[in-house]
Amino acid sequence: MIMHEPLAFTGLRGTLTRDAPLARHTTWRAGGHADLLYAPADRDDLADFLRCLPAGEPVTVIGLGSNVLVRDGGVRGVVILMHDPGAALAVADGLVYAEAGAAAPKLARFAAIHGCADAEFLAGIPGTVGGALAMNAGCYGGETWEHVARVETLSHDGRFDIRLPSDFSIGYRSVARRDGSALAEIFTAAWFRFPEDDAGGARMRIKALLAKRVATQPLGLPNAGSVFRNPPGDHAARLIESCGLKGYAVGGARVSEKHANFIVNPERRARAADIEALIAHVRETVRGATGVDLEAEVRIIGEAETNA
Numbered sequence: 475m476i477m478h479e480p481l482a483f484t485g486l487r488g489t490l491t492r493d494a495p496l497a498r499h500t501t502w503r504a505g506g507h508a509d510l511l512y513a514p515a516d517r518d519d520l521a522d523f524l525r526c527l528p529a530g531e532p533v534t535v536i537g538l539g540s541n542v543l544v545r546d547g548g549v550r551g552v553v554i555l556m557h558d559p560g561a562a563l564a565v566a567d568g569l570v571y572a573e574a575g576a577a578a579p580k581l582a583r584f585a586a587i588h589g590c591a592d593a594e595f596l597a598g599i600p601g602t603v604g605g606a607l608a609m610n611a612g613c614y615g616g617e618t619w620e621h622v623a624r625v626e627t628l629s630h631d632g633r634f635d636i637r638l639p640s641d642f643s644i645g646y647r648s649v650a651r652r653d654g655s656a657l658a659e660i661f662t663a664a665w666f667r668f669p670e671d672d673a674g675g676a677r678m679r680i681k682a683l684l685a686k687r688v689a690t691q692p693l694g695l696p697n698a699g700s701v702f703r704n705p706p707g708d709h710a711a712r713l714i715e716s717c718g719l720k721g722y723a724v725g726g727a728r729v730s731e732k733h734a735n736f737i738v739n740p741e742r743r744a745r746a747a748d749i750e751a752l753i754a755h756v757r758e759t760v761r762g763a764t765g766v767d768l769e770a771e772v773r774i775i776g777e778a779e780t781n782a
Contacts, residue, residue: 486523487515496544499536499555501600502739503696505544505746506776508534508553517573517628517662520554525632527552533630534775535660537602538577540699541609543753546746547777554660556604562663569623569665574604578611581666586680591671592616594679598687600699607661609773610649614683619644621666627659634662647703647771692730695738701753702735702768710768711735714756717763724752750774 494511497503514520527533532551536542558575563584565571570590572581578599585593595616599606606618607625619639627635643650650656687693702710714720714734722729725748730736737752753770761767 486526487519488523489513494553496536496539496549496553500539500542500544500698501696502539502543502698502737502744502746502749503742504546504739504744504749506546506548506779508549510552511555512552513555514558516558517626517634520660520662521628521632521634523554524628524630527630535604535608537575537605538600540600541605541611541772543698543746543749543772543774545750545774545776546779549776556660557602561603569667571663571665572603573663574602574607574661576603577601578603578606582680583677585666585668586676589670589672589676590668591676592621593666593668594676594683597680598683603664604661607664608649608657609647609771610644611647614686617646619649621668623665623667625661625665626663628662629659635659690733692732692736692738695730695740696742697730697736697738698772700735700771701737702757703771705766705768708766709735713760713764713766713768717756717759719756719759722752722755724748724755727752729756746776747778 491511494508496505496508512523514523533554534549534551535554535556537556556575558573561573561576563572563576563581565588570585570588578596578601581603582593582596595612595614598613599611601611605611610617610619612618622639625637627637641652643652643654704710711734714729719729720731720734726739726741726744727748728738728740729752730738737749757768
């Protein structure tokens with residue numbers, strides 16, 4: 475770990491934790507520790523924190539931890555926790571503004587109250603606005619970047635910029651730089667453009683969508699949402715179920731009997747290695763039986779635990 479000088483962080487307003495357990499910050503409730511975990515007080519505090527870091531210090535960002543698997547050996551460098559229940563939401567000039575730390579379902583409800591249509595799908599995304607931007611999250615026919623007018627980004631040297639969708643390469647569950655290289659900036663806010671609608675109709679659609687989620691997904695058990703991307707013209711859940719994998723378990727991790735594209739940690743005793751091994755087994759089984767190579771939607775970070 476590079477950082478040993480506590481004075482380097484004087485004046486920051488967020489919460490700084492060393493050797494922080496990340497299982498409590500991920501919806502799978504599994505995984506190792508972060509060398510350093512920082513929960514910023516707001517966007518400006520985050521910028522100040524990044525300016526304190528030594529050049530080249532590894533930085534990993536998580537929101538609600540709903541689309542990430544942290545390996546048991548933990549994450550080297552800095553992990554930034556972006557979820558902020560008090561993140562700003564506003565309407566101005568026909569656009570809906572949301573800070574990255576806001577939960578996506580909260581943005582959906584806010585947009586509905588203010589007479590916006592087509593934002594309801596965000597209620598089905600169990601993550602933050604920042605996470606939705608970083609992976610072009612979507613469900614029930616909607617995708618995040620279909621509605622983005624512009625975004626605010628923060629570089630690792632603490633500089634804010636405003637960028638347009640044309641500055642990025644945006645695909646199905648993927649966002650990269652225009653040249654295809656990995657993102658180097660952190661999304662801190664976005665302005666969304668939604669068509670107008672009556673608030674009552676939008677709220678009713680959100681209610682129906684959430685009822686469908688409860689009926690079809692294992693929301694009562696620790697999970698990370700859909701594990702695999704849907705292949706073109708098909709559904710990952712259908713392929714997995716067709717291979718008889720519902721209920722298949724590795725250690726404490728199990729393919730959900732309710733929805734085959736979910737892996738659950740029902741007794742909260744699964745190790746990240748169990749979950750990763752189960753992901754690999756499902757992928758290999760589906761490829762062998764159908765010829766389809768499923769691509770993981772969840773992000774796997776950190777290092778495997780060693781016995782040394």
